Amino acid sequence: MLKVFICEDNNTKKEKFEKMIRDIIIIENLDMEIGLSTDRPKQILDYLDNNEVSGLYFLDVDLQRQMNGINLAEKIREYDPRGFIVFVTTHAEMSYLTFMYKVEAMDYIIKDNYSNIQSRIHKCILNANKKFLSKTTELQKNFTIKVDDKIISIEFSNILFFETSQTIHKVILHGENRIIEFYSKMKDIEENLDSRFYRCHRSYLVNKDNIKEIDKNERVVHMINGEDCLVSTRAIKGLIKIMESNYVASLTYKKDSLLI
Template sequence: MLKVFICEDNIVQKEKIEKIIKDVILIENYDMELELSTHDPHEILNTIENNSISGLYFLDVDLHSDLNGITLAEEIRKYDPRGFIVFVTTHAEMSYLTFLYKVEAMDYIIKDNYNNIQQRISECIKNAHDKYKTKACELQKIFSIKVEDKIINIDFNEIIFFETSQTIHKVILYGKNRQVEFYSKMKELEDKLDDRFCRCHNSFIVNKDNVKEMDKKNHIAHMINGEECLISTRGIKKLIG
Protein backbone atom coordinates (compact mmCIF):
# COMPACT_ATOMS: atom_id res chain seq x y z
CA MET A 1 0.00 0.00 0.00
CA LEU A 2 1.18 3.52 -0.81
CA LYS A 3 1.39 5.61 2.37
CA VAL A 4 0.92 9.39 2.34
CA PHE A 5 2.89 11.79 4.55
CA ILE A 6 2.49 15.53 5.18
CA CYS A 7 5.07 17.80 6.77
CA GLU A 8 3.69 21.33 7.15
CA ASP A 9 4.24 23.71 10.07
CA ASN A 10 1.23 25.94 9.33
CA ILE A 11 -1.74 24.29 11.06
CA VAL A 12 -4.37 25.82 8.74
CA GLN A 13 -2.47 24.80 5.61
CA LYS A 14 -1.82 21.32 7.05
CA GLU A 15 -5.53 20.76 7.69
CA LYS A 16 -6.41 21.93 4.16
CA ILE A 17 -3.91 19.51 2.61
CA GLU A 18 -5.16 16.68 4.85
CA LYS A 19 -8.75 17.28 3.69
CA ILE A 20 -7.78 17.34 0.01
CA ILE A 21 -5.82 14.08 0.31
CA LYS A 22 -8.51 12.25 2.30
CA ASP A 23 -11.22 13.39 -0.13
CA VAL A 24 -9.28 12.24 -3.20
CA ILE A 25 -8.49 8.82 -1.69
CA LEU A 26 -12.13 8.38 -0.67
CA ILE A 27 -13.67 9.57 -3.96
CA GLU A 28 -11.24 7.65 -6.20
CA ASN A 29 -11.32 4.61 -3.89
CA TYR A 30 -7.52 4.30 -3.97
CA ASP A 31 -5.76 1.66 -1.88
CA MET A 32 -3.81 4.38 -0.05
CA GLU A 33 -3.90 5.93 3.40
CA LEU A 34 -2.72 9.09 5.14
CA GLU A 35 -0.04 7.62 7.40
CA LEU A 36 1.23 10.77 9.14
CA SER A 37 0.56 14.51 9.17
CA THR A 38 3.00 16.53 11.25
CA HIS A 39 4.95 19.79 11.59
CA ASP A 40 8.08 17.92 12.69
CA PRO A 41 10.39 16.59 9.92
CA HIS A 42 12.10 14.24 12.38
CA GLU A 43 8.78 12.51 13.04
CA ILE A 44 8.62 11.64 9.33
CA LEU A 45 12.15 10.22 9.40
CA ASN A 46 11.54 8.26 12.61
CA THR A 47 8.49 6.65 11.00
CA ILE A 48 10.19 5.53 7.80
CA GLU A 49 13.73 4.70 8.89
CA ASN A 50 12.91 1.32 10.43
CA ASN A 51 10.03 0.38 8.12
CA SER A 52 9.83 -0.75 4.53
CA ILE A 53 7.56 2.00 3.20
CA SER A 54 6.56 3.24 -0.22
CA GLY A 55 5.49 6.81 0.35
CA LEU A 56 4.02 9.91 -1.22
CA TYR A 57 5.35 12.94 0.66
CA PHE A 58 3.84 16.45 0.66
CA LEU A 59 6.46 18.74 2.16
CA ASP A 60 6.54 22.43 2.98
CA VAL A 61 9.92 24.00 2.24
CA ASP A 62 10.18 26.35 5.24
CA LEU A 63 9.55 24.17 8.30
CA HIS A 64 11.17 26.38 10.97
CA SER A 65 13.32 23.45 12.00
CA ASP A 66 16.94 22.35 11.67
CA LEU A 67 15.71 20.55 8.52
CA ASN A 68 13.88 22.38 5.76
CA GLY A 69 11.67 20.58 3.24
CA ILE A 70 14.50 20.17 0.72
CA THR A 71 16.97 18.65 3.19
CA LEU A 72 14.14 16.51 4.62
CA ALA A 73 13.52 15.18 1.11
CA GLU A 74 17.22 14.39 0.80
CA GLU A 75 17.01 12.34 4.03
CA ILE A 76 13.80 10.61 2.90
CA ARG A 77 15.59 9.42 -0.25
CA LYS A 78 17.99 7.40 1.96
CA TYR A 79 15.11 5.29 3.33
CA ASP A 80 12.59 5.44 0.50
CA PRO A 81 14.58 5.93 -2.72
CA ARG A 82 11.54 5.28 -4.94
CA GLY A 83 9.14 7.45 -2.94
CA PHE A 84 7.21 10.32 -4.51
CA ILE A 85 8.05 13.80 -3.22
CA VAL A 86 5.90 16.89 -3.71
CA PHE A 87 6.69 20.35 -2.36
CA VAL A 88 3.77 22.60 -1.37
CA THR A 89 5.15 26.03 -0.50
CA THR A 90 5.03 29.80 -0.81
CA HIS A 91 8.70 29.88 -1.80
CA ALA A 92 8.69 29.71 -5.60
CA GLU A 93 12.23 31.08 -5.67
CA MET A 94 13.60 27.96 -3.95
CA SER A 95 12.46 25.46 -6.59
CA TYR A 96 15.96 25.34 -8.08
CA LEU A 97 17.19 23.68 -4.86
CA THR A 98 15.27 20.50 -5.74
CA PHE A 99 17.65 20.07 -8.66
CA LEU A 100 20.69 21.09 -6.63
CA TYR A 101 19.93 18.45 -3.98
CA LYS A 102 18.80 15.89 -6.61
CA VAL A 103 15.66 14.91 -4.73
CA GLU A 104 13.70 14.23 -7.96
CA ALA A 105 10.50 16.00 -6.94
CA MET A 106 7.26 14.94 -8.62
CA ASP A 107 5.88 18.49 -8.38
CA TYR A 108 6.51 21.90 -6.85
CA ILE A 109 3.15 23.43 -5.94
CA ILE A 110 2.91 27.12 -5.03
CA LYS A 111 0.32 28.10 -2.43
CA ASP A 112 -1.24 30.82 -4.58
CA ASN A 113 -4.87 29.73 -4.40
CA TYR A 114 -6.81 26.82 -2.90
CA ASN A 115 -8.30 25.59 -6.18
CA ASN A 116 -4.87 25.34 -7.76
CA ILE A 117 -3.50 23.42 -4.76
CA GLN A 118 -6.51 21.10 -4.77
CA GLN A 119 -6.16 20.26 -8.46
CA ARG A 120 -2.39 19.78 -8.35
CA ILE A 121 -2.46 17.60 -5.23
CA SER A 122 -5.21 15.48 -6.80
CA GLU A 123 -3.10 15.05 -9.95
CA CYS A 124 -0.04 14.08 -7.87
CA ILE A 125 -2.00 11.44 -5.95
CA LYS A 126 -3.35 9.91 -9.16
CA ASN A 127 0.08 10.01 -10.80
CA ALA A 128 1.78 8.40 -7.78
CA HIS A 129 -0.93 5.74 -7.51
CA ASP A 130 -0.62 4.80 -11.20
CA LYS A 131 3.19 4.75 -11.16
CA TYR A 132 3.32 2.73 -7.93
CA LYS A 133 0.96 0.13 -9.36
CA THR A 134 2.92 -0.06 -12.65
CA LYS A 135 6.28 -0.42 -10.87
CA ALA A 136 4.90 -3.07 -8.57
CA CYS A 137 3.48 -5.10 -11.44
CA GLU A 138 6.75 -4.88 -13.35
CA LEU A 139 8.64 -6.19 -10.33
CA GLN A 140 5.96 -8.84 -9.73
CA LYS A 141 5.84 -7.99 -6.05
CA ILE A 142 2.22 -6.91 -5.82
CA PHE A 143 -0.88 -9.05 -5.46
CA SER A 144 -4.03 -7.26 -6.69
CA ILE A 145 -7.45 -8.15 -5.34
CA LYS A 146 -10.80 -6.84 -6.52
CA VAL A 147 -13.23 -6.48 -3.62
CA GLU A 148 -16.55 -5.05 -4.77
CA ASP A 149 -15.61 -1.81 -6.57
CA LYS A 150 -12.17 -1.46 -4.96
CA ILE A 151 -8.76 -2.73 -6.07
CA ILE A 152 -6.48 -3.66 -3.15
CA ASN A 153 -2.74 -4.03 -3.78
CA ILE A 154 -0.61 -5.97 -1.28
CA ASP A 155 3.14 -6.62 -1.44
CA PHE A 156 3.94 -10.33 -1.80
CA ASN A 157 6.24 -10.20 1.22
CA GLU A 158 3.34 -8.80 3.32
CA ILE A 159 1.22 -11.89 2.60
CA ILE A 160 1.48 -14.59 5.29
CA PHE A 161 -0.92 -17.18 3.85
CA PHE A 162 -4.18 -17.83 2.02
CA GLU A 163 -6.99 -20.02 3.38
CA THR A 164 -10.20 -21.22 1.77
CA SER A 165 -13.19 -19.44 3.29
CA GLN A 166 -16.31 -21.07 4.70
CA THR A 167 -18.13 -18.97 2.10
CA ILE A 168 -18.17 -20.91 -1.15
CA HIS A 169 -15.82 -19.69 -3.91
CA LYS A 170 -14.07 -17.31 -1.51
CA VAL A 171 -10.51 -17.18 -0.14
CA ILE A 172 -9.10 -15.31 2.86
CA LEU A 173 -5.75 -13.53 2.56
CA TYR A 174 -3.90 -13.13 5.87
CA GLY A 175 -1.40 -10.27 5.66
CA LYS A 176 0.93 -8.71 8.20
CA ASN A 177 -1.36 -5.71 8.58
CA ARG A 178 -4.72 -6.77 7.15
CA GLN A 179 -7.08 -9.61 6.37
CA VAL A 180 -9.08 -9.67 3.12
CA GLU A 181 -11.78 -12.07 1.94
CA PHE A 182 -12.41 -12.18 -1.81
CA TYR A 183 -13.74 -14.36 -4.61
CA SER A 184 -11.16 -16.76 -6.06
CA LYS A 185 -10.05 -20.37 -6.26
CA MET A 186 -6.82 -21.76 -4.84
CA LYS A 187 -5.71 -23.00 -8.26
CA GLU A 188 -6.16 -19.50 -9.70
CA LEU A 189 -4.03 -18.09 -6.89
CA GLU A 190 -1.22 -20.58 -7.51
CA ASP A 191 -0.94 -19.34 -11.09
CA LYS A 192 -0.57 -15.71 -9.91
CA LEU A 193 2.00 -16.27 -7.16
CA ASP A 194 5.77 -16.79 -7.31
CA ASP A 195 8.12 -19.44 -5.91
CA ARG A 196 7.98 -18.18 -2.34
CA PHE A 197 4.39 -19.51 -2.06
CA CYS A 198 3.55 -23.17 -1.47
CA ARG A 199 0.22 -25.00 -1.68
CA CYS A 200 0.88 -27.06 1.43
CA HIS A 201 -2.70 -28.28 1.85
CA ASN A 202 -5.93 -28.20 -0.15
CA SER A 203 -7.10 -25.34 2.06
CA PHE A 204 -3.84 -23.41 2.50
CA ILE A 205 -1.20 -21.60 0.46
CA VAL A 206 1.62 -20.28 2.65
CA ASN A 207 4.38 -17.78 2.07
CA LYS A 208 7.47 -19.86 2.93
CA ASP A 209 9.31 -16.70 4.02
CA ASN A 210 6.67 -16.16 6.72
CA VAL A 211 6.68 -19.66 8.23
CA LYS A 212 8.03 -19.43 11.78
CA GLU A 213 8.38 -23.17 12.36
CA MET A 214 7.00 -26.44 11.07
CA ASP A 215 5.59 -29.25 13.19
CA LYS A 216 5.97 -32.28 10.91
CA LYS A 217 4.56 -34.69 13.49
CA ASN A 218 1.23 -32.84 13.78
CA HIS A 219 1.25 -31.52 10.20
CA ILE A 220 1.07 -27.87 11.23
CA ALA A 221 2.94 -24.78 9.99
CA HIS A 222 3.26 -22.07 12.62
CA MET A 223 3.21 -18.67 10.92
CA ILE A 224 4.86 -15.44 12.07
CA ASN A 225 1.49 -13.91 13.03
CA GLY A 226 0.72 -16.77 15.44
CA GLU A 227 -1.75 -18.51 13.10
CA GLU A 228 -1.51 -22.20 12.26
CA CYS A 229 -1.85 -23.73 8.79
CA LEU A 230 -2.48 -27.39 8.05
CA ILE A 231 0.13 -29.27 6.02
CA SER A 232 -0.50 -32.46 4.09
CA THR A 233 2.18 -35.17 3.82
CA ARG A 234 2.86 -34.00 0.28
CA GLY A 235 2.88 -30.41 1.53
CA ILE A 236 5.65 -31.19 4.02
CA LYS A 237 7.84 -32.40 1.16
CA LYS A 238 7.07 -29.23 -0.80
CA LEU A 239 7.98 -26.96 2.10
CA ILE A 240 11.19 -28.80 2.89
CA GLY A 241 12.16 -28.93 -0.78
Protein backbone atom coordinates in the same frame (compact mmCIF):
# COMPACT_ATOMS: atom_id res chain seq x y z
CA MET B 1 0.15 -0.03 -0.45
CA LEU B 2 1.32 3.52 -1.11
CA LYS B 3 1.39 5.59 2.08
CA VAL B 4 0.99 9.37 2.15
CA PHE B 5 3.05 11.61 4.44
CA ILE B 6 2.41 15.27 5.22
CA CYS B 7 4.89 17.65 6.87
CA GLU B 8 3.42 21.11 7.36
CA ASP B 9 4.14 23.52 10.22
CA ASN B 10 0.81 25.39 9.95
CA ASN B 11 -1.73 23.24 11.81
CA THR B 12 -4.77 24.69 10.01
CA LYS B 13 -3.27 24.06 6.58
CA LYS B 14 -2.07 20.62 7.66
CA GLU B 15 -5.62 19.61 8.62
CA LYS B 16 -6.95 20.95 5.31
CA PHE B 17 -4.39 18.89 3.40
CA GLU B 18 -5.31 15.79 5.41
CA LYS B 19 -9.01 16.15 4.60
CA MET B 20 -8.30 16.97 0.97
CA ILE B 21 -6.08 13.92 0.50
CA ARG B 22 -8.43 11.54 2.33
CA ASP B 23 -11.35 12.76 0.19
CA ILE B 24 -9.37 12.19 -3.02
CA ILE B 25 -8.37 8.67 -1.93
CA ILE B 26 -12.01 7.82 -1.17
CA ILE B 27 -13.39 9.41 -4.35
CA GLU B 28 -10.83 7.66 -6.57
CA ASN B 29 -11.06 4.36 -4.63
CA LEU B 30 -7.28 4.12 -4.29
CA ASP B 31 -5.36 1.58 -2.22
CA MET B 32 -3.62 4.35 -0.28
CA GLU B 33 -3.70 5.81 3.22
CA ILE B 34 -2.15 8.61 5.23
CA GLY B 35 0.77 7.09 7.12
CA LEU B 36 1.69 10.20 9.09
CA SER B 37 0.78 13.89 9.24
CA THR B 38 3.07 16.07 11.35
CA ASP B 39 4.87 19.41 11.69
CA ARG B 40 8.09 17.71 12.76
CA PRO B 41 10.52 16.42 10.12
CA LYS B 42 12.13 14.03 12.59
CA GLN B 43 8.85 12.15 13.04
CA ILE B 44 8.82 11.40 9.32
CA LEU B 45 12.40 10.13 9.43
CA ASP B 46 11.76 8.07 12.58
CA TYR B 47 8.77 6.45 10.89
CA LEU B 48 10.85 5.55 7.82
CA ASP B 49 13.65 4.26 10.02
CA ASN B 50 11.26 1.78 11.65
CA ASN B 51 9.07 0.87 8.68
CA GLU B 52 9.79 -0.20 5.13
CA VAL B 53 7.37 1.81 3.01
CA SER B 54 6.80 3.32 -0.40
CA GLY B 55 5.57 6.85 0.13
CA LEU B 56 4.09 9.96 -1.39
CA TYR B 57 5.38 12.97 0.57
CA PHE B 58 3.74 16.41 0.69
CA LEU B 59 6.30 18.73 2.29
CA ASP B 60 6.32 22.39 3.21
CA VAL B 61 9.67 24.05 2.52
CA ASP B 62 9.83 26.40 5.52
CA LEU B 63 9.03 24.16 8.49
CA GLN B 64 10.24 26.54 11.21
CA ARG B 65 12.61 23.81 12.37
CA GLN B 66 16.32 23.13 12.20
CA MET B 67 15.58 21.04 9.11
CA ASN B 68 13.67 22.58 6.21
CA GLY B 69 11.57 20.67 3.65
CA ILE B 70 14.39 20.44 1.10
CA ASN B 71 16.75 18.90 3.66
CA LEU B 72 13.97 16.56 4.78
CA ALA B 73 13.43 15.42 1.19
CA GLU B 74 17.15 14.72 0.86
CA LYS B 75 16.99 12.50 3.98
CA ILE B 76 13.81 10.79 2.76
CA ARG B 77 15.66 9.75 -0.39
CA GLU B 78 18.07 7.72 1.78
CA TYR B 79 15.16 5.63 3.11
CA ASP B 80 12.79 5.69 0.17
CA PRO B 81 14.73 6.26 -3.08
CA ARG B 82 11.68 5.47 -5.20
CA GLY B 83 9.26 7.62 -3.19
CA PHE B 84 7.31 10.53 -4.65
CA ILE B 85 8.06 13.98 -3.23
CA VAL B 86 5.83 17.03 -3.66
CA PHE B 87 6.55 20.46 -2.20
CA VAL B 88 3.59 22.64 -1.20
CA THR B 89 4.89 26.06 -0.20
CA THR B 90 4.69 29.84 -0.48
CA HIS B 91 8.40 30.03 -1.35
CA ALA B 92 8.46 29.98 -5.15
CA GLU B 93 12.00 31.39 -5.13
CA MET B 94 13.37 28.23 -3.48
CA SER B 95 12.33 25.80 -6.20
CA TYR B 96 15.86 25.77 -7.65
CA LEU B 97 17.07 24.04 -4.46
CA THR B 98 15.21 20.86 -5.43
CA PHE B 99 17.62 20.55 -8.37
CA MET B 100 20.66 21.52 -6.30
CA TYR B 101 19.90 18.82 -3.72
CA LYS B 102 18.78 16.35 -6.42
CA VAL B 103 15.62 15.27 -4.61
CA GLU B 104 13.72 14.68 -7.88
CA ALA B 105 10.46 16.34 -6.84
CA MET B 106 7.29 15.25 -8.62
CA ASP B 107 5.82 18.75 -8.28
CA TYR B 108 6.41 22.13 -6.64
CA ILE B 109 3.02 23.58 -5.75
CA ILE B 110 2.74 27.23 -4.76
CA LYS B 111 0.15 28.07 -2.11
CA ASP B 112 -1.63 30.72 -4.14
CA ASN B 113 -5.26 29.58 -4.04
CA TYR B 114 -7.16 26.60 -2.70
CA SER B 115 -8.61 25.37 -6.01
CA ASN B 116 -5.17 25.31 -7.63
CA ILE B 117 -3.65 23.39 -4.69
CA GLN B 118 -6.50 20.88 -4.67
CA SER B 119 -6.25 20.28 -8.41
CA ARG B 120 -2.47 19.86 -8.35
CA ILE B 121 -2.53 17.55 -5.31
CA HIS B 122 -5.25 15.46 -6.98
CA LYS B 123 -3.07 15.05 -10.09
CA CYS B 124 -0.03 14.17 -7.99
CA ILE B 125 -1.92 11.47 -6.12
CA LEU B 126 -3.23 9.87 -9.33
CA ASN B 127 0.17 10.11 -11.00
CA ALA B 128 2.00 8.63 -8.00
CA ASN B 129 -0.50 5.77 -7.73
CA LYS B 130 -0.13 4.94 -11.43
CA LYS B 131 3.68 4.98 -11.27
CA PHE B 132 3.72 3.00 -8.02
CA LEU B 133 1.61 0.20 -9.50
CA SER B 134 3.77 0.20 -12.62
CA LYS B 135 7.03 0.07 -10.62
CA THR B 136 5.92 -2.73 -8.32
CA THR B 137 4.83 -4.79 -11.32
CA GLU B 138 8.22 -4.30 -12.96
CA LEU B 139 10.23 -5.00 -9.80
CA GLN B 140 8.51 -8.10 -8.49
CA LYS B 141 5.47 -10.28 -8.83
CA ASN B 142 2.21 -9.02 -7.39
CA PHE B 143 -1.16 -10.57 -6.65
CA THR B 144 -3.91 -8.25 -7.84
CA ILE B 145 -7.51 -8.52 -6.66
CA LYS B 146 -10.68 -6.50 -6.92
CA VAL B 147 -12.54 -5.75 -3.70
CA ASP B 148 -15.77 -3.85 -4.30
CA ASP B 149 -14.67 -1.06 -6.68
CA LYS B 150 -11.05 -1.00 -5.48
CA ILE B 151 -8.09 -2.67 -7.18
CA ILE B 152 -5.53 -3.93 -4.64
CA SER B 153 -2.04 -5.11 -5.56
CA ILE B 154 0.05 -7.03 -2.99
CA GLU B 155 3.60 -8.28 -3.48
CA PHE B 156 3.95 -12.06 -3.34
CA SER B 157 6.64 -11.67 -0.68
CA ASN B 158 4.15 -9.92 1.65
CA ILE B 159 1.55 -12.71 1.45
CA LEU B 160 1.58 -15.27 4.29
CA PHE B 161 -1.20 -17.59 3.19
CA PHE B 162 -4.66 -17.87 1.63
CA GLU B 163 -7.56 -19.39 3.54
CA THR B 164 -11.03 -20.34 2.38
CA SER B 165 -13.66 -18.17 4.04
CA GLN B 166 -16.79 -19.37 5.81
CA THR B 167 -18.61 -17.15 3.33
CA ILE B 168 -19.26 -19.25 0.23
CA HIS B 169 -17.09 -18.47 -2.83
CA LYS B 170 -14.80 -16.22 -0.79
CA VAL B 171 -11.11 -16.48 0.13
CA ILE B 172 -9.15 -14.64 2.84
CA LEU B 173 -5.68 -13.34 2.04
CA HIS B 174 -3.44 -13.07 5.11
CA GLY B 175 -0.71 -10.51 4.49
CA GLU B 176 2.04 -9.29 6.78
CA ASN B 177 0.12 -6.11 7.59
CA ARG B 178 -3.43 -6.70 6.39
CA ILE B 179 -6.19 -9.26 5.88
CA ILE B 180 -8.42 -9.06 2.80
CA GLU B 181 -11.51 -11.13 1.98
CA PHE B 182 -12.53 -11.38 -1.66
CA TYR B 183 -14.49 -13.53 -4.12
CA SER B 184 -12.41 -16.28 -5.72
CA LYS B 185 -11.61 -20.00 -5.75
CA MET B 186 -8.44 -21.56 -4.37
CA LYS B 187 -7.83 -23.35 -7.67
CA ASP B 188 -7.92 -20.07 -9.61
CA ILE B 189 -5.60 -18.37 -7.10
CA GLU B 190 -3.11 -21.24 -7.20
CA GLU B 191 -2.84 -20.94 -10.98
CA ASN B 192 -1.74 -17.31 -10.67
CA LEU B 193 1.01 -17.85 -8.09
CA ASP B 194 4.61 -19.04 -8.37
CA SER B 195 6.57 -21.91 -6.83
CA ARG B 196 6.97 -20.31 -3.42
CA PHE B 197 3.30 -21.12 -2.68
CA TYR B 198 2.26 -24.61 -1.56
CA ARG B 199 -1.21 -26.12 -1.24
CA CYS B 200 -0.81 -27.51 2.27
CA HIS B 201 -4.49 -28.15 2.96
CA ARG B 202 -7.78 -28.13 1.12
CA SER B 203 -8.50 -24.79 2.78
CA TYR B 204 -4.99 -23.31 2.91
CA LEU B 205 -2.37 -22.16 0.43
CA VAL B 206 0.85 -21.10 2.16
CA ASN B 207 3.88 -19.01 1.17
CA LYS B 208 6.86 -21.23 2.07
CA ASP B 209 9.18 -18.22 2.32
CA ASN B 210 7.19 -16.85 5.27
CA ILE B 211 7.05 -20.04 7.36
CA LYS B 212 8.71 -19.79 10.76
CA GLU B 213 8.32 -23.43 11.81
CA ILE B 214 6.25 -26.55 11.21
CA ASP B 215 4.66 -28.55 14.02
CA LYS B 216 4.54 -32.06 12.57
CA ASN B 217 2.56 -33.58 15.44
CA GLU B 218 -0.16 -30.92 15.48
CA ARG B 219 -0.01 -30.45 11.69
CA VAL B 220 0.20 -26.68 12.04
CA VAL B 221 2.41 -24.17 10.24
CA HIS B 222 3.54 -21.18 12.30
CA MET B 223 4.12 -18.05 10.21
CA ILE B 224 6.65 -15.28 10.77
CA ASN B 225 3.99 -12.90 12.15
CA GLY B 226 2.58 -15.39 14.68
CA GLU B 227 -0.41 -16.56 12.64
CA ASP B 228 -1.04 -20.27 12.04
CA CYS B 229 -2.43 -22.30 9.19
CA LEU B 230 -3.30 -25.99 8.99
CA VAL B 231 -1.50 -28.72 7.07
CA SER B 232 -3.22 -31.91 5.97
CA THR B 233 -1.79 -35.36 6.73
CA ARG B 234 -1.20 -35.93 3.04
CA ALA B 235 0.56 -32.58 2.44
CA ILE B 236 2.78 -32.32 5.51
CA LYS B 237 5.40 -34.80 4.29
CA GLY B 238 5.75 -32.97 1.01
CA LEU B 239 5.99 -29.60 2.74
CA ILE B 240 8.68 -30.80 5.16
CA LYS B 241 10.64 -32.36 2.31
CA ILE B 242 10.55 -29.10 0.35
CA MET B 243 11.57 -27.04 3.40
CA GLU B 244 14.44 -29.42 4.19
CA SER B 245 15.57 -29.33 0.57
CA ASN B 246 15.57 -25.52 0.60
CA TYR B 247 17.51 -25.53 3.88
CA VAL B 248 20.19 -27.84 2.48
CA ALA B 249 20.41 -25.74 -0.68
CA SER B 250 20.86 -22.65 1.47
CA LEU B 251 23.68 -24.29 3.45
CA THR B 252 25.35 -25.41 0.23
CA TYR B 253 25.15 -21.90 -1.18
CA LYS B 254 26.68 -20.42 1.97
CA LYS B 255 29.45 -23.02 1.95
CA ASP B 256 30.24 -22.38 -1.71
CA SER B 257 30.23 -18.65 -1.08
CA LEU B 258 32.78 -19.07 1.70
CA LEU B 259 35.02 -21.13 -0.55
CA ILE B 260 34.91 -18.43 -3.18
